[in-house]
Amino acid sequence: MKDSVETPGTCPFRGTRIGGAQGSKPTLQDWYPARLRTELLHLHSAEANPQDPDFNYAEAFAKLDLDAIKADIRALMTDSQDNFWPADYGHYGPQMIRMAWHAAGTYRIADGRGGAATAMQRFAPVSSWADNGNTDKSRRLLWPIKQKYGAALSWADLMILTGNVALESMGFETVGFGGGREDAWVADDATYWGPETEIQGRDRWEGDPSGEHYDLENPVGASEMMLIYVNPEGPGGSADPMESAREIRETFARMAMNDEETVALIAGGHAFGKSHGGSDPDGVGPAPEAAPIHAQSLGWMNSSGKGFAEHTMTNGIEGSWVSNPIKWDHEYLHSLMKYDWELIVNETTGAQQWKPKDPDAIKTPDAHREGVEHPLMMMTSDIALKQDPAYRKIVEKFIDQPETFDKAFAEAWYKLTHRDMGPINRLIGKEVPSEPRMFQDPIPDCDHPVIDxxxxxxxxxxxxxxxxxxxxxxxxxxxxxxxxxxxxxxxxxxxxxxxxxxxxxxxxxxxxxxxxxxxxxxxxxxxxxxxxxxxxxxxxxxxxxxxxxxxxxxxxxxxxxxxxxxxxxxxxxxxxxxxxxxxxxxxxxxxxxxxxxxxxxxxxxxxxxxxxxxxxxxxxxxxxxxxxxxxxxxxxxxxxxxxxxxxxxxxxxxxxxxxxxxxxxxxxxxxxxxxxxxxxxxxxxxxxxxxxxxxxxxxxxxxxxxxxxxxxxxxxxxxxxxxxxxxxxxxxxxxxxxxxxxxx
The missing domain is CATH 1.10.520.10 (Peroxidase; domain 1)
Structure with a gap:
């Protein structure tokens, strides 16, 4: 959407395009940046789709045995592939939740683009965003299940269903699941993700950062280029919880979430798993779209240590929020409020993160080494929930009313993963909730004969x-x-x-x-x-x-x-x-x-x-x-x-x-x-x-x-x-x- 006309007389081919390579052949848009890209109207033409023209995905999916698929996914959760990508704590659930969350979390309400409905996480630029580091490993682990069910189970449905099964396998009760997402077959070149050409750029913000009128450019949803929501270290790595809260509120609102849904999603998501900052960032290879051909679409290959397990590197923050990262409970909320937190720097990666000041605070086990424990970890974006007055009230309510928190997270997760599907009558399967939610724009069923x-x-x-x-x-x-x-x-x-x-x-x-x-x-x-x-x-x-x-x-x-x-x-x-x-x-x-x-x-x-x-x-x-x-x-x-x-x-x-x-x-x-x-x-x-x-x-x-x-x-x-x-x-x-x- 942004007009990128260059100043007359300047060269339009400066530097490297996101996802490209230095010296890439100039495109038609590089030569004539002001031209209207009418080819975007034909991105999803039938020529790219290998399926037969009369293939009906909805009918094919409806015939599948959903219980059997879920059983296959559940078995995968604890089948650790130690020679490829070992499971943290012996359970793939947390990383599968992250995969599903990041697939759905690109949605923005301004133009409805993004989201999980066509599995765009498989294509550039989303596939190679910094915030999606190592989600390619999750999809590779799922490949045997996708291969087993073939065209009747889309990647888009499989990714979200896997997120649900991951939650359920760790003790959380979800609201339900609706299938019917049809995969895209080409990259989405129509969506404007922001004006920046550098990782985590912030040109999308307009106005005075210290004033009230500091606005995020429409229609983008994320606070920085290549992120899903916000920088976990704070805006631009500032480690400022209140500024983080401001950007959390803005970005989650852009993704159709109110304050209560925002707190529920962050607290619910951080009840599981860990963040990874276990090795030198310089040892991490290029993202999938820039990786060498022999990598076969895998990116971020790590040459430090084992390259995975305790040496896994994603955002540079290391540690877990809770003492049992593969079981649903409310410990995240209690620890956030119980302890005073101090800002530290990860000595390996230089990332800023928080740990309890109390040396006797509960510990979290190492994800791969038995007998090794670590202090709990919080990100600046977590501390924001404690310091922001409105968010803090919600956290306190959830602590006092745990059943309210359970319901809020279940509903917010369902909304996160289904809001880009449209009306409830587009959803398929026996786990579709009987009642539509407001985000599905309910319309009464036709209950009378229609005109002839x-x-x-x-x-x-x-x-x-x-x-x-x-x-x-x-x-x-x-x-x-x-x-x-x-x-x-x-x-x-x-x-x-x-x-x-x-x-x-x-x-x-x-x-x-x-x-x-x-x-x-x-x-x-x-x-x-x-x-x-x-x-x-x-x-x-x-x-x-x-x-x-x-x-x-x-x-x-x-x-x-x-x-x-x-x-x-x-x-x-x-x-x-x-x-x-x-x-x-x-x-x-x-x-x-x-x-x-x-x-x-x-x-x-x-x-x-x-x-x-x-x-x-x-x-x-x-x-x-x-x-x-x-x-x-x-x-x-x-x-x-x-x-x-x-x-x-x-x-x-x-x-x-x-x-x-x-x-x-x-x-x-x-x-x-x-x-x-x-x-x-x-x-x-x-x-x-x-x-x-x-x-x-x-x-x-x-x-x-x-x-x-x-x-x-x-x-x-x-x-x-x-x-x-x-x-x-x-x-x-x-x-x-x-x-x-x-x-x-």
Missing amino acids: DGDIASLKSKILETGLGIDALVGAAWASASTFRHSDNRGGANGARVRLAPQKDWEVNNPESLYKVLSALEGIQSEFNDSASGGKRVSLADLIVLAGCAAVEKAAREGGIDIAVPFTPGRMDASDEETDAESFEWLRPVADGFRNYQLNKFSRVTPEQMLLDRAELLTLSAPELTALVGGLRVLGANWDGGSDGVLTDRPGTLSNDFFVNLTDFSLEWLPVDADEQRFEARKRGGDAAVVWTGTRADLIFGHNAQLRQVTEFYAGSDANEKFVRDFVAAWNKVMMLDRFDVKH
Whole structure:
């Protein structure tokens, strides 16, 4: 998302790119850093997937014996592979919890990206982040189980299920597990992880570090490059617990966790296992993505001592938080509060960590050497829970109410590992909890017969008889459906949350026009539901989409093309009680190029980059993106009713006029403002009158090489009908993106 245009006259090939190698061949983006990376829309094309096109993962997973898989995983926990990677304390549970946690913990609520749902921990850059050191060993240990179950058990599901089994095998009772995660087959090059090019860089922070207005750049979630959450030694290695608490609160909130969930996750996770700083950091080899070919995708190979066991090196902090690191208990909380802690430096690695001042404090055993004990260890990020007043109250509550802590950790773990899966009806397996959680954006099940073709035709007529404009009807439907994002399967038209706070008041949704549409549709809904026979009912969610479909059909007829827009009924209406307004506020677009909306000007991100980002979240291809923008423009669906990009003299008619007029060589486009956000088109060398106006989100379709080819295709004299068909298909795709009740 960050615009990386170099200063004119400077070389864009300085230094080493993250995950690359010195002297790597320059990429197209290196040569032309300002180009719009439209190839990101085609990252997940079928060509990368070796499975058959008709393979249905949900069906395959549902046929597996979940108990048998869990038994295999449970057996692995204590089957220490001493010649490869010995288990700490004879149990792989703690390191498997870390693997699952770090797979899920990349999620950030701002754009829903990250998380465990596609097993991106297998690919760069995540696979080679410093914070994921040695998670490659955990996945290699799991390979025999993955191999046994093949395509029916994805890496994404296996990693999270293994985390659950690890907890259960050490005495903790989890809430449940839902499968259905499908593996990605290529690296995620669409997610912006931050502006830095160095390990644990902090360029993402803006403002005065000593003041209140010290903010983390959106949409990133972690406090430093290549970390999952925060630096365990404190911000930038500062060893300052209160500053650590501030960054913990910010990063966990960015990952959809409140204070109680944050404390529960940290305390629950640190009830197990240890941190590793047992050897010279200089002896640790490169991360997997930079490792030599003979390493066969294993990284961080350690030449110091044994290279593993007591010489394992990850973040440099050495020790355990508890005296029995492979059994669930509440000792972490009690020790944190009972002892006074002093800051020390690990003599081997130089990392800062904390130990009890009391020499008689309980000890923790060595993970590999019998009869050897060590003082307990805390990180600066642990001491933060004791020093921050709000966190401390929660710690004290958990100590006084241990059953509350158990429940809080169980629920927070379930949320951590399932929040990027979307609605509960996407989850598969007998361990799926019966009740949805609020983070799953619950929608009532359809409990009545849905409308049939005759009802649909009648309702369309009634909608058009209201006299509402095509722009208003299309705008309302787009506002309802286009909040969807495939990254975490949130948003969309099902639930009709566009009529609830906060969405009904979003500026981008043109609240005044939206209110008129909703009021008219509510009247139609009431009349139909009062008079329908056989128990049939229509939801407002269905009517909003149906209104858009009716408007598109009418606009196509205005252009001489009779086409039926597909419509699938069965959506239901969510209530205020089923809607977490604070969470949904994160779905508010700061820019929506489909409606020519820009909340403010960005110094780092251009409107066309934001348009591309939203198109990727809607899973659109370049032709689908082009067709939708061209169609929405001629339908007059701009958020403010403005004329920017409405390149037609017959708005409300679905036609290819946008493309014809954008490629009109007799016109020249010139900026009207210094920062080149808006433009005017005039005849070349003739009449100086303004013919059209447009924004960057319009002109990009004539500027970007790939988008221009599609634009020229739709501008052809024989392309109008083809364009209308493609617009309708793309429109239906967006309207159906969240229909998990009828698809997987």
